[in-house]
Amino acid sequence: MTSARVAAIPGDGIGTEVMDSAKAVLARLLPLTGDNIAWTDLDWSCERYLTEGALMPDDGLGLLREHDAVLLGAVGWPGVPDHVSLWGLLIPIRRMFQQYVNLRPVRVMEGVPSPLRPDLAEGVDLLIVRENSEGEYSEIGGRFGAGTPVESAFQQSVFTRTGVERIARFAAERAERRRGRIVAATKSNGIIHTMPFWDEVVAETTAHYSVETTFEHIDALAAKLVLHPARYDVVLGSNLFGDILSDLAAGVCGSIGIAPSANVDPTGTYPSMFEPVHGSAPDIAGRGIANPVGMLWSTVMMLEHLGAARAAGLLMEAIAETLRDPATRTADIGGTADTAAVTDAVISHVTRSAA
Amino acid sequence: MTSARVAAIPGDGIGTEVMDSAKAVLARLLPLTGDNIAWTDLDWSCERYLTEGALMPDDGLGLLREHDAVLLGAVGWPGVPDHVSLWGLLIPIRRMFQQYVNLRPVRVMEGVPSPLRPDLAEGVDLLIVRENSEGEYSEIGGRFGAGTPVESAFQQSVFTRTGVERIARFAAERAERRRGRIVAATKSNGIIHTMPFWDEVVAETTAHYSVETTFEHIDALAAKLVLHPARYDVVLGSNLFGDILSDLAAGVCGSIGIAPSANVDPTGTYPSMFEPVHGSAPDIAGRGIANPVGMLWSTVMMLEHLGAARAAGLLMEAIAETLRDPATRTADIGGTADTAAVTDAVISHVTRSAA
Ligand SMILES: CC(C)[C@H](C(=O)O)[C@@H](O)C(=O)O
Ligand SMILES: CC(C)[C@H](C(=O)O)[C@@H](O)C(=O)O
Numbered sequence: 001m002t003s004a005r006v007a008a009i010p011g012d013g014i015g016t017e018v019m020d021s022a023k024a025v026l027a028r029l030l031p032l033t034g035d036n037i038a039w040t041d042l043d044w045s046c047e048r049y050l051t052e053g054a055l056m057p058d059d060g061l062g063l064l065r066e067h068d069a070v071l072l073g074a075v076g077w078p079g080v081p082d083h084v085s086l087w088g089l090l091i092p093i094r095r096m097f098q099q100y101v102n103l104r105p106v107r108v109m110e111g112v113p114s115p116l117r118p119d120l121a122e123g124v125d126l127l128i129v130r131e132n133s134e135g136e137y138s139e140i141g142g143r144f145g146a147g148t149p150v151e152s153a154f155q156q157s158v159f160t161r162t163g164v165e166r167i168a169r170f171a172a173e174r175a176e177r178r179r180g181r182i183v184a185a186t187k188s189n190g191i192i193h194t195m196p197f198w199d200e201v202v203a204e205t206t207a208h209y210s211v212e213t214t215f216e217h218i219d220a221l222a223a224k225l226v227l228h229p230a231r232y233d234v235v236l237g238s239n240l241f242g243d244i245l246s247d248l249a250a251g252v253c254g255s256i257g258i259a260p261s262a263n264v265d266p267t268g269t270y271p272s273m274f275e276p277v278h279g280s281a282p283d284i285a286g287r288g289i290a291n292p293v294g295m296l297w298s299t300v301m302m303l304e305h306l307g308a309a310r311a312a313g314l315l316m317e318a319i320a321e322t323l324r325d326p327a328t329r330t331a332d333i334g335g336t337a338d339t340a341a342v343t344d345a346v347i348s349h350v351t352r353s354a355a
Numbered sequence: 356m357t358s359a360r361v362a363a364i365p366g367d368g369i370g371t372e373v374m375d376s377a378k379a380v381l382a383r384l385l386p387l388t389g390d391n392i393a394w395t396d397l398d399w400s401c402e403r404y405l406t407e408g409a410l411m412p413d414d415g416l417g418l419l420r421e422h423d424a425v426l427l428g429a430v431g432w433p434g435v436p437d438h439v440s441l442w443g444l445l446i447p448i449r450r451m452f453q454q455y456v457n458l459r460p461v462r463v464m465e466g467v468p469s470p471l472r473p474d475l476a477e478g479v480d481l482l483i484v485r486e487n488s489e490g491e492y493s494e495i496g497g498r499f500g501a502g503t504p505v506e507s508a509f510q511q512s513v514f515t516r517t518g519v520e521r522i523a524r525f526a527a528e529r530a531e532r533r534r535g536r537i538v539a540a541t542k543s544n545g546i547i548h549t550m551p552f553w554d555e556v557v558a559e560t561t562a563h564y565s566v567e568t569t570f571e572h573i574d575a576l577a578a579k580l581v582l583h584p585a586r587y588d589v590v591l592g593s594n595l596f597g598d599i600l601s602d603l604a605a606g607v608c609g610s611i612g613i614a615p616s617a618n619v620d621p622t623g624t625y626p627s628m629f630e631p632v633h634g635s636a637p638d639i640a641g642r643g644i645a646n647p648v649g650m651l652w653s654t655v656m657m658l659e660h661l662g663a664a665r666a667a668g669l670l671m672e673a674i675a676e677t678l679r680d681p682a683t684r685t686a687d688i689g690g691t692a693d694t695a696a697v698t699d700a701v702i703s704h705v706t707r708s709a710a
Contacts (some may be wrong), residue, residue, distance in 0.1 A: 151516040155511070159508045223606030226470050256578055
């Protein structure tokens with residue numbers, strides 16, 4: 001039995017709706033498996049920013065640190081610039097908590113129509129391992145000569161040996177438990193000076209594991225993920241390449257609405273954070289029609305991380321059952337069910353299979 | 356009637372095979388339309404590098420400058436590191452000739468099976484306009500502390516006002532002649548300091564044209580190009596984003612083997628260069644089975660650029676006719692024809708329609 005403290009940050013828009021769904025499901029599931037979560041509910045959001053001037057309080061990170069995990073809905077709202085909402089919450093958590101792994105499983109699920117021809121979509125089961133702390137996303141950069149004809153903008157990418165080694169190790173450990181194959185996204189054939197270094201360190205590091213590592217240039221890899229995605233197992237990418245490839249792969253599997261993610265500190269020093277890949281979706285917010293599956297699948301990842309393996313398994317099975325039934329699919333995946341109907345279906349599946 | 360001097364660089368592997376195809380087709384086509392090309396045949400290649408120590412002679416660029424266009428097969432061969440083959444030929448030509456536009460039309464062609472479901476593939480007709488001279492591909496970068504635990508690698512992206520303005524103008528001019536819509540790839544929601552600048556300059560510049568410009572984050576855009584590619588018209592990308600998106604779009608349309616590209620200096624100061632998107636393909640080189648369509652379509656772009664509109668039109672029509680016939684498709688697009696059979700078919704189509 002697992003007993004954990006989890007900080008819940010619903011955030012904005014549909015973030016709050018899918019958080020309600022996750023909490024409702026867990027309220028029924030956990031007693032069945034004898035697990036327990038003590039929740040801390042946090043209203044950190046763009047709404048808070050607009051009224052109180054900050055997305056989270058000054059000691060926000062300190063407060064989160066006292067938890068075993070963070071469950072996040074989605075943060076962002078029209079009227080609050082992206083750099084404010086991201087730098088006020090998401091990015092500081094990822095960075096300060098050394099969540100250097102962004103883990104994004106992508107699978108074709110029965111009931112979720114892939115845009116690909118059925119023969120190509122069959123059997124797609126990828127784990128995207130994205131470096132989450134350095135690389136192309138660095139604080140170093142800015143603008144020169146603003147307002148003049150020679151105005152220019154700069155961005156420095158930074159890849160460190162420590163940073164590349166640790167993400168490569170993580171990918172190799174996961175690949176060993178899967179089909180043993182890593183494809184690392186690169187662009188070492190051109191002019192990008194960081195990429196030959198990335199290739200070297202990834203190759204050296206993964207050579208110590210029972211895995212096969214190959215490299216594909218990001219351009220060719222993007223095409224191949226559409227032409228024959230089922231050939232891939234673990235896809236390892238830098239911060240930017242992993243970002244692009246994980247959305248692409250979610251598209252290949254039919255919807256961003258079902259895609260989960262985990263921001264993990266594998267050392268366990270800090271809490272890890274779990275969040276759906278989708279955003280706050282202002283266009284459909286407040287209507288109760290958001291797809292909660294991305295959030296529920298992220299919750300599965302959180303339960304696994306917390307050691308609640310049985311609860312995680314039951315929930316994943318219930319998600320799959322729910323997607324299989326046309327009556328319990330939301331509009332983004334071709335159905336007409338609302339968030340509550342999907343949530344109820346998941347609850348009744350977990351209740352039934354735990355019985 | 357057009358009379359032009361063209362430098363032909365077949366390069367390596369299947370580059371030489373598809374170049375033969377293009378020259379055979381032009382030898383029959385141009386007399387029919389009253390156009391003329393004076394060829395300069397150049398053996399610049401990895402083979403030349405291995406025997407003479409350089410891919411091209413010292414005065415290579417000076418020699419090319421005396422031409423109206425460059426037609427390139429593909430350069431690269433196992434045993435010659437990519438950075439050698441690229442920096443010895445392709446990159447210097449793009450840079451020194453200020454070919455700041457990389458133009459990549461991508462269309463679903465009848466007879467080329469898209470990996471997408473037929474309803475989604477229907478009507479896809481994109482023009483990818485890629486910035487080709489700056490951005491993420493810059494000479495500034497390198498390695499620190501090699502061989503030590505703190506080893507790290509750096510890459511500086513550089514975006515200039517001049518560079519962004521000119522590519523945005525080019526995209527807007529093309530969009531005005533098409534469906535009037537530009538989607539610019541960005542990543543201005545996070546931490547990449549160059550991207551808000553890119554967005555600003557693209558928005559300002561294209562505001563002077565009769566086009567609608569919207570921005571999409573590269574991750575979401577990659578997914579949407581798979582989920583509903585037919586919604587897009589002109590896609591404008593930085594050097595790296597354009598590189599990724601154009602291969603991805605070619606994948607969505609079924610094959611990199613048919614994808615053409617043009618490296619253009621729109622000022623006309625320097626010759627522009629036309630090349631298929633595919634590489635030298637050592638795995639199938641020498642067997643006469645390469646798909647020549649990427650090269651032939653690139654030749655269409657060259658003919659348009661040289662002002663030989665009728666020849667360009669006839670050739671494009673002949674390519675479409677050839678793809679429509681299952682008997683004249685190569686293996687990469689599900690057929691069994693060899694390069695010669697495809698070439699012959701294209702020749703007989705142009706001969707027939709010019710008659
Ligand atoms: C080979 C490589 C450097 C090149 C590029 O990225 O420009 C290629 O992918 C292309 O698109 O022409
Ligand atoms: C919002 C953005 C900065 C973020 C990222 O690129 O990391 C998002 O796309 C994600 O993948 O979590």
